[in-house]
Amino acid sequence: MSGTKMKGVLSPVVTPFDNNLKPDAKRLINHCKWLLSNDVGLAVFGTNSEANSLSLAEKMSLLEQMVEAGIPADRMMPGTGCCALEESVTLTKRAVELGCGGTLMLPPFYYKGVSDEGLYRNFSEIIQRVGDDRLRIYLYHIPPVAQVSITLTLIERLLKEYPTIIAGAKDSSGDWSNTKAMLDEFQPEGFDVFPGSESFLLAALREGGAGCISATANVNPGPIAKLAASWQGDDADTQQEGLNATRNIFQTYVMIPALKAAVAHYGKDAEWNRLRPPLVELTDAEQKKLIDALDAAGFTMPGLAEAHA
Amino acid sequence: MSGTKMKGVLSPVVTPFDNNLKPDAKRLINHCKWLLSNDVGLAVFGTNSEANSLSLAEKMSLLEQMVEAGIPADRMMPGTGCCALEESVTLTKRAVELGCGGTLMLPPFYYKGVSDEGLYRNFSEIIQRVGDDRLRIYLYHIPPVAQVSITLTLIERLLKEYPTIIAGAKDSSGDWSNTKAMLDEFQPEGFDVFPGSESFLLAALREGGAGCISATANVNPGPIAKLAASWQGDDADTQQEGLNATRNIFQTYVMIPALKAAVAHYGKDAEWNRLRPPLVELTDAEQKKLIDALDAAGFTMPGLAEAHA
Numbered sequence: 001m002s003g004t005k006m007k008g009v010l011s012p013v014v015t016p017f018d019n020n021l022k023p024d025a026k027r028l029i030n031h032c033k034w035l036l037s038n039d040v041g042l043a044v045f046g047t048n049s050e051a052n053s054l055s056l057a058e059k060m061s062l063l064e065q066m067v068e069a070g071i072p073a074d075r076m077m078p079g080t081g082c083c084a085l086e087e088s089v090t091l092t093k094r095a096v097e098l099g100c101g102g103t104l105m106l107p108p109f110y111y112k113g114v115s116d117e118g119l120y121r122n123f124s125e126i127i128q129r130v131g132d133d134r135l136r137i138y139l140y141h142i143p144p145v146a147q148v149s150i151t152l153t154l155i156e157r158l159l160k161e162y163p164t165i166i167a168g169a170k171d172s173s174g175d176w177s178n179t180k181a182m183l184d185e186f187q188p189e190g191f192d193v194f195p196g197s198e199s200f201l202l203a204a205l206r207e208g209g210a211g212c213i214s215a216t217a218n219v220n221p222g223p224i225a226k227l228a229a230s231w232q233g234d235d236a237d238t239q240q241e242g243l244n245a246t247r248n249i250f251q252t253y254v255m256i257p258a259l260k261a262a263v264a265h266y267g268k269d270a271e272w273n274r275l276r277p278p279l280v281e282l283t284d285a286e287q288k289k290l291i292d293a294l295d296a297a298g299f300t301m302p303g304l305a306e307a308h309a
Numbered sequence: 310m311s312g313t314k315m316k317g318v319l320s321p322v323v324t325p326f327d328n329n330l331k332p333d334a335k336r337l338i339n340h341c342k343w344l345l346s347n348d349v350g351l352a353v354f355g356t357n358s359e360a361n362s363l364s365l366a367e368k369m370s371l372l373e374q375m376v377e378a379g380i381p382a383d384r385m386m387p388g389t390g391c392c393a394l395e396e397s398v399t400l401t402k403r404a405v406e407l408g409c410g411g412t413l414m415l416p417p418f419y420y421k422g423v424s425d426e427g428l429y430r431n432f433s434e435i436i437q438r439v440g441d442d443r444l445r446i447y448l449y450h451i452p453p454v455a456q457v458s459i460t461l462t463l464i465e466r467l468l469k470e471y472p473t474i475i476a477g478a479k480d481s482s483g484d485w486s487n488t489k490a491m492l493d494e495f496q497p498e499g500f501d502v503f504p505g506s507e508s509f510l511l512a513a514l515r516e517g518g519a520g521c522i523s524a525t526a527n528v529n530p531g532p533i534a535k536l537a538a539s540w541q542g543d544d545a546d547t548q549q550e551g552l553n554a555t556r557n558i559f560q561t562y563v564m565i566p567a568l569k570a571a572v573a574h575y576g577k578d579a580e581w582n583r584l585r586p587p588l589v590e591l592t593d594a595e596q597k598k599l600i601d602a603l604d605a606a607g608f609t610m611p612g613l614a615e616a617h618a
Contacts, residue, residue, distance in 0.1 A: 021394065021434070052419035055393040056365065083392075084364040085330065085585060107587065110361035110418060112454055114587040122586035125330070145421055147456055148587070276394060277431035278416065278423040278457070 005136070005167060005192060006101045007210050009201075009225045010077055011035050011217035012046025014259050015054065015062075017274045023058050025065040027271065027308070031218075031263070032071050034307035038221035039229070042071065043104055045079035047145055047172070048215040048256050053276040056087045060094055073099035077213075081106030081140060085122065089129045102136040102167055104213070109146040116154045123158055127165055135165050142172035142196065149173075152181055159191060170213045172196025176203065183207045198224045199247055202240040205231045215255050216247050219262045219301060249293045257282045258290055265291050266301035267308040314445070314476060314501060315386055315410045316519050318510075318534045320344050320526035321355025323568050324363065324371075326583045332367050334374040336580065336617070340527075340572070341380050343616035347530035348538070351380065352413055354388035356454055356481070357524040357565055362585040365396045369403055382408035386522075390415030390449060394431065398438045411445040411476055413522070418455040425463045432467055436474055444474050451481035451505065458482075461490055468500060479522045481505025485512065492516045507533045508556055511549040514540045524564050525556050528571045528610060558602045566591045567599055574600050575610035576617040 013035065016027035032042050044066070045051035045059055054062075059078070067073050080091040080103040088105070095103050105126075107119050127135065139158070141150040150169065158166045168191050171179045179200060182193045184207075192210035195201065201212045201224065217224050220243070227239040250258045257275055261282050264272035273281055282290065322344065325336035341351050353375070354360035354368055363371075368387070376382050389401040389412040397414070404412050414435070416428050436444065448467070450459040459478065467475045477500050480488045488509060491502045493516075501519035504510065510521045510533065526533050529552065536548040559567045566584055570591050573581035582590055591599065 047419075052392045053394065053417060055391075055395040055399075058393070058395065082364075083361045084367070085362065086364040086367065090364075108362060110356075110454065111587055112456070115589060118587035118589045121589070125586055145419065147421070277434055278420055278427035280424060280427045280430070 005210070006041060006077055007192070008039065008041060008228045009198070009211050009217050009221070010041035010043040010194070010213040011221060012043045012048040012213060012215055014218050014256070014263060015049045015051070016272050017276055018271070021274070021276055023054060023062055024271070025062055027269070028062065029066055029069045029071065030308050032066060034304055035218070035221050036071070036075060037303065037307070039225040040217050040221040041101070042076045043079065043213045044076060046104060046213070047142060048218065048259065049079070050256065050276050050279060051079045053279070056082070056091060059091055063094060063098060067098045074101040076100045077102040077104050077138060079104045079106065079140070081108070083108045083110045085125055088126050092126060092135065093130045093132070096130060096132045096135050102138050104138045104140050104170055106140045106142070106146055107148045107150060109148050112147055114148060116151055116157070119148070119150070119154055120157055124161065127162055133164070136167040137165055138167055138192070138194070139169040140172070141169055144172070144174065152185060155182070155186060155191070159186060159189060163189070166191065168192030168194065168210060170194045170196050176200060179204060180207065183209055197247070198227070198243050201227055201243070202231055202236055215259060216250055218259050219250070220246050222302065245297060246299060249290070249297060249299070253282060253286060253290055261287045261290055262294065262301070263304070267304045269308050313383070314519070315350060316501070317348065317350060317537045318507070318520050318526050318530070319350035319352040319386055319503070319522040320530060321352045321357040321522060321524055323527050323565065323572060324358045324360070325581050326585055327580070328583070330583070330585055332363060332371055333580070334371055336578070337371065338375055338378045338380065339617050341375060343613055344527070344530050345380070345384060346612065346616070348534040349526050349530040350410070351385045352388065352522045353385060355413060355522070356451060357527065357568065358388070359565065359585050359588060360388045362588070365391070365400060368400055372403060372407060376407050383410040385409045386411040386413050386447060388413045388415065388449070390417070392417045392419045394434055397435050401435060401444065402439045402441070405439060405441045405444050411447050413447045413449050413479055415449045415451070415455055416457045416459060418457050421456055423457060425460055425466070428457070428459070428463055429466055433470065436471055442473070445476040446474055447476055447501070447503070448478040449481070450478055453481070453483065461494060464491070464495060464500070468495060468498060472498070475500065477501030477503065477519060479503045479505050485509060488513060489516065492518055506556070507536070507552045510536055510552070511540055511545055524568060525559055527568050528559070529555050531611065554606065555608060558599070558606060558608070562591060562595060562599055570596045570599055571603065571610070572613070576613045578617050
């Protein structure tokens with residue numbers, strides 16, 4: 001992985017599926033290029049990528065196709081944390097070999113109420129088995145979905161043992177006090193904290209945070225990246241309010257189908273409006289309401305239709 | 310899959326790991342043979358098998374090795390429900406080809422708060438893609454762990470569309486009123502209900518249930534199978550009390566490491582006392598306390614050491 005650490009805004013890139021529900025690499029690559037053109041990095045295989053509805057083989061293949069298509073690997077932070085140790089190792093190793101800037105790692109999420117000792121062993125085994133100094137792990141804390149937490153105690157222990165490999169975290173707890181605690185305790189040691197929503201972007205940057213990794217960066221990348229680049233300016237709070245207003249519209253709906261509905265509409269490509277079970281698309285009525293609300297707010301996705309053509 | 314439906318007691322077979330944390334097929338097969346000799350069927354790749362800590366490749370290989378070793382496939386009900394559609398299809402298809410008596414299917418469990426429509430599509434896609442009339446699916450309802458439920462409404466819809474393929478359910482909710490509702494509504498249609506614990510075995514059998522699929526059948530198979538075979542006898546309630554007493558001892562601890570500690574101790578094979586992250590073994594003190602309590606209760610595992618030798 002590259003010497004420079006990843007910073008700024010990343011998007012858990014939504015994954016398009018063809019009419020047989022297979023991942024559509026071409027459409028995915030086009031969307032990645034559009035995000036990069038907006039200065040947004042690629043946290044592919046995140047929660048909003050429906051990554052846990054993809055098989056290991058599908059993720060391996062997509063990662064390779066993206067790099068072959070010229071997507072710069074140092075701008076990619078693929079999700080590589082699986083329930084099964086062997087799968088986490090295989091995917092993480094390939095990400096390192098391909099030169100990815102980092103990997104975003106979920107804890108194994110089937111068994112609940114597991115101990116920090118068990119989670120420590122999971123991450124430690126992965127690090128040992130990948131066995132590559134270039135590995136950079138961003139721990140993925142998303143208790144509302146994974147239901148298994150990355151505690152501060154766990155971070156402390158991992159960071160002590162693997163100070164360069166444990167590079168940071170994505171905090172999708174939605175709990176600012178937790179993000180703040182991560183920032184206070186670990187950012188001074190070079191541990192980069194990315195809140196899981198741009199609603200905490202300005203607050204995090206002001207406390208030394210590295211940026212954010214946010215679902216809505218799929219649809220609103222330019223304005224979010226702009227705040228990350230100009231957060232010390234006078235209009236930062238106004239920019240933050242604008243970002244919040246857009247996010248609030250999306251948050252009225254189930255997030256992943258709402259993102260896909262917007263990409264399909266503004267990208268003029270109905271093929272995007274397809275999800276893998278167990279997720280389902282928005283109803284026609286919901287889609288209309290979403291688009292009406294976005295249009296009324298003056299929302300646009302500049303260049304998307306051209307990039308997706 | 311065979312024409313006769315699966316009945317009686319099944320065990321989510323614990324999975325042994327070698328010192329490199331790889332699944333140990335030989336030890337697993339020995340344990341399966343011991344369970345069969347106690348008239349207990351094999352719900353391999355269940356929650357208590359640490360199945361979600363196994364990769365797809367590991368599960369495919371173990372399944373094939375078990376059948377090659379002469380384990381009767383019609384006594385096997387492997388867990389084949391994965392988060393990724395393609396993996397569920399691959400594993401389920403192989404189970405059908407090998408002649409398994411049924412498959413125990415978790416819903417995709419990463420995304421939370423998903424709709425019945427999304428879950429219906431998941432199971433329906435799997436059935437369509439496997440495309441084999443011999444398929445028999447037992448829906449796996451385990452909300453405390455999966456956090457995604459198999460609702461009565463979902464069962465009703467699946468059963469209507471696929472009346473022979475949807476063969477039954479394992480109910481690990483621990484909520485007898487839910488098990489009772491499944492029995493009342495669907496058992497008359499030939500939908501076989503297995504509670505996820507022998508503590509509900511007698512109650513379920515009296516209401517037309519098919520048996521049970523229980524963690525502790527790994528360690529106490531003979532007495533549990535005996536009740537399933539003689540539940541109409543005068544001593545059924547006394548038998549049930551005896552089963553409960555044993556189960557209560559195990560339930561004092563985290564179940565999976567407690568099962569492995571007992572198998573290691575009574576099977577005289579310390580290699581069994583190893584778990585894959587994120588699970589961890591019991592501490593030495595906990596193991597001693599568990600074994601002392603079991604010994605004090607007169608608990609034994611007849612024939613285990615010989616079967617495991």
